Amino acid sequence: MKEKLLLDVEIYVAELLNKQLASTNYYHNAIHTRNVVASITELANREQCTKQDTLGLLLAGWFHDTGFIYTDLGHEEESVKIAHSFLKEQNVPEDTRNLVEQLILATKIELKPNNKLESIIRDADCGHIASDDYLDISENLFKEKNAKNGNHLSEIEWMKQNLDFLKGHSFYSDSAKQIWQPKKELNLLEVQKRIYKISQKKKKKKKKSTRFGRGVETMYRVQLKNHIELSAIADTKANILLSVNAIIISVALSNLIPKLDNPSNLFLVYPTLILTLSSVASIILSVLSTRPKISNVAITKEMIKENKTNILFFGNFHKMNLQDFEWGIDYLMDNEDTLYNSLTKDLYYLGLVLNRKYKLLRITYTVFMFGIIISAASFIYSYYINMPL
Template identity: 45%
Template sequence: MAKSLVEKTQEFVFNLLKDELPNTFLYHNYTHTERVLKSIREIIEHSEVSDKEAEILEIAALLHDTGYTKGEEDHEERSVEIATEFLKEQGAGIALIDSVNECIMETKFKEVPKTKLGEIIRDADASHFGKKYFEEASEFLRKELEMRNVKTYSPSEWRDENIRVLAKSHQFYTNYAIKEWQPRKAKNLSKLMKAKKKQKKKFKKEKMKAKYKMQYKNESPERGVQTFYRVALRNHIKLSDIADTKANILLSVNAIIISVVLANLISKLDTNPYLTWPTVIFTLFCVISMILSIIATRPNVTSGQFTKEDVKNQKVNLSFFGNFHKMKLDEFEWAIKEMVQDKDYIYKALTKDLYFLGKVLERKYRLLRITYTVFMIGIIISLISFGIAVKNNPGIEIEDVLPKANTTSSIISKNKVENIII
């Protein structure tokens, strides 16, 4: 059975778009052509259209976007050229060709159709506005414009553009489209407007949230201030630990030195009286160093009590245990509650804590400096005095002065001293 002209046209359009239409056409492709043809037939079925007019409409629907194979600009004119060449090859009459070309030119969106057939093909070409698949088809068109570098729309911009087109630029012309597709078009428009309203409300909410957040941020101390207090307090505590460690080293070293002196050197003073003063000097400086080390690390505990007036007047620093260790729990909780209600009081307390930590550190390091100086001078003077004593007694060898390391305990003691000093 011979194929009809519509069937031949459908086969020709399918092969043409398959072979020559770029893949970037996500919307204006054969799928769109089939949708237009289906919509044409839907309108024809419910309208007074002759068989000849139906043939013209179906052929025009198949050929109306073939011009995209030659470019986007003036694609309707390019489609007319392709349609004319194809229909002539198929032996179609001039009247049919002119009617098809006229219908193709009626698909220009910005112009009002002038004929009944023009109204039908125009409604079929825009039938997706009144279909459930409108959102899907619209998104394909947006991506096509983006991929072909025609124009890039954000989702919100494309939604606004669709609202503008559906509400102002587009209208259905045939009775069937107005009756059957217009209600769905109204639903699609309403859905877009609701989405816009929802997005607008969400944007307004986020804007208000950002405003309040910025306002709160402006009212609260800057992060740089908080970082300053955090770093300064941490550094003060580390420096305090270092000072305590240095004092403990001096205590250990002097304790070992004194134990060695008492165990070995003092027992030789009866037979070596000239060593008395060097030994006394050496021991005295070690004892002074130990006393200074103990003073440097000795804790100073304050009264541990405060009054409600002190809290109200912001005179007590609740961040230091020495100011509240004798208070009852309920009194301390009340004081903390009063303090946290006033951010100025909190930072005032941190400032006091930082200041008094600095005062304690100054005292510790000043005493440690004195202690190390005393220890250094003591070692030097002791060595000089031992040297003078030995020099004034030439018959005494240095081995006789120093304790003999012939016992296990003496060796261990000397090793401890050397290790600690190192």
């Protein structure tokens, strides 16, 4: 019954927001609502809420921003009306409706939560500040505010508002403090870095190059992610081959080789030897394909300035001291040409590593395949010629 109710609510709210919400709601929309519901689910499980309390939280999470279809200021009250109307039609008990209305009103930013459930929904509503995509989400809220208020905040003004908010914000539930506070602190540092970078650009009066933008950043992000995923796939394939061949060698050592002491089983020597050697060769090739390689070159500041190295890869900067590494990162943040050049080098060398891995994997699979075929043929042939007439 509860599952059906939640499904009906999800469908109703999604349709309501998608059809009636203003196009300028870049942040307060169905995506934000789903994220809040997901955060509520996580916190409610960690806080060991009862099924009834969890239901109330989830219903409130779905409805808490529906009032935006009518107004921004005081949308919580409108959300309460929408929730009350729908839940009453679904014959939801009055105590559950009252809990949902209480929790929706608790999302008002100026109020402090009075109990555990209010703390959970307040933390879930601000869960994006502990997200890995915080800056992207913040940009959507930035666009929404500028589109609706018409005051056109500058990027640095918006970042400073973010900084003030993050410094003044506190999570209320114990679970959010435990799992989200560290991520929030990291995002606070990211905002500080962004403010510093913007300030430095203004001081130097540098115009942003037209060839650098979100499209270029997306290209690098997607390509680097694809290369890393391909590398992980190659490592997985190599591990599979390692495991399979290790099992084959174990079986050969424990079952076949002890039988070779018997003169009547001498015809098994060559097939067993072929099987074992092909498995050993496959293991060696698999290990070679996954063996890491780290540079031994000592990186200098001159090399960074002249675009001769990439300190974004740990294999290059592991010999640098902390002070030089921090200088190098700051230099990259202040010089887009050098930064993108480092990303290009990273992409190129990842490609070389992938080329080596997949070449070795191809050889490994070939050795393994022919080894199995030849071994099987040898066993069949040996049994055939030694079969008593």
